[in-house]
Amino acid sequence: MDQVRTAIEVEKVQILPAENDDHGGVVVKLEEHMDSDVFLTLLKTSMSQWTIQGKKGVWIKLPTHLVNLVEPAVKEGFCYHHAESDYLMLVKWIPKTTNTIPANASHRVGVGAVVLNHKREMLVVQEKNGILRGKGIWKIPTGVIDVGEELFDGAKREVKEETGIDTEFVEILAFRQSHKVYFEKSDLFFVCMMRPLSFDIQIQELEIEAAKWMPLEEVAAQPSAEKESLLKYITDLCIAKVERDYSGFSPHPVTSFFSDQPSHLYFNKKEN
């Protein structure tokens, strides 16, 4: 065995800085500027090493200022995985076994907030931008969930930002899935029932044209709220909630195998 060992040339090779991930792969994170030829040489050496070591997925995260390294990575067989405004993530699967690279994010998640006061008036807004601009339609405050944000926190934040009203979360009344909302991506929209904790409206000038408390029946009777429109369903569910004890889904903290971050399971707690 000693003879075999000495027959192998041991040489220190320079490879790209990488961290192991939890799935038998490595993640390359670069920050400093690097010449694309230097990068290509290091990448080839690194891939040989990682192949010998039995690594599976190799991830390369390239911040925007390292855009010169995108082309060499693609030429070495890397695929795009996902991108955010400030970085591009590329990936290559080394083994011949089934590729278990996780799917890219497919959905954008939004919330709408149903806020009702004690006079059965709903908090509604008119937006300055977007598809409903200038149409005179009153709608519930809505917005997109921030990265890592809980649905109930997102709903509370949007109401506060758009109208200045403080609220607490009651439950999810309903949700809607839509497809091809932009390019090929889908959308999940959660309708949240919120209890108002304050009542004086202060609108956000940038996005909101107007905001007011409007009788529930007036919201429902708007010309836009025709058959099959979401606003009609929302007002119906809201009336059901007020009058007939409708049960939506409430959050409960749970653990998850897949994340150290707190998760929430939303379900109908009425019968539990």
Added chain:
Amino acid sequence: MDQVRTAIEVEKVQILPAENDDHGGVVVKLEEHMDSDVFLTLLKTSMSQWTIQGKKGVWIKLPTHLVNLVEPAVKEGFCYHHAESDYLMLVKWIPKTTNTIPANASHRVGVGAVVLNHKREMLVVQEKNGILRGKGIWKIPTGVIDVGEELFDGAKREVKEETGIDTEFVEILAFRQSHKVYFEKSDLFFVCMMRPLSFDIQIQELEIEAAKWMPLEEVAAQPSAEKESLLKYITDLCIAKVERDYSGFSPHPVTSFFSDQPSHLYFNKKEN
């Protein structure tokens, strides 16, 4: 006026091929190979034209084989917006007004299928890969929703693929939101109650180690199903559904302002 008009040199300029979008912007879609210097010249001319025309967002979709055009686009001030395995989408907002470029997809969406037969046995599987591999834990069939797929179709597809069992969708029992499941992305997991239409199991060899019908109480009593674990909640909801008429959310087709594709609103139909 005629004098002013003749003073302007009218010249046909070559610009990049682009289509107008619905939001006052343009989408550049390239397929043919192009020299990066030629592209840069065309891009500069095009941006001048679009600025004069009052265009808002300019989108450039670059398939993987046009990776040589990524660097010139970024140097002209474009940002990454999103990427799929075969293309990268870049975007630049021209006006000085508020940027209304839609947020990138933030969530991956999964489904789990609760399938119960008439003997109160649950359809469970052991997976060949993933975090539970080799742990002997029986779990419900799960999977990731395909692009454009309905939740109820995804659940039916996953059960069929993994176990060969035909099912029909009953309702959404619950859903879970988790964060930082991979990189910065989040995850929404929908637990779907399904009614079995067939009972003979045929496992998919690639992903599934074993599948069987297991008494509900045995599933719940597994050592993994400790307090706070998702499987424990799922079996509890399932027992509640069987014994006490638990009400989840059912889908109803609705129209959406934002998409021509069919959308579904999921809500508790019991009281409606």
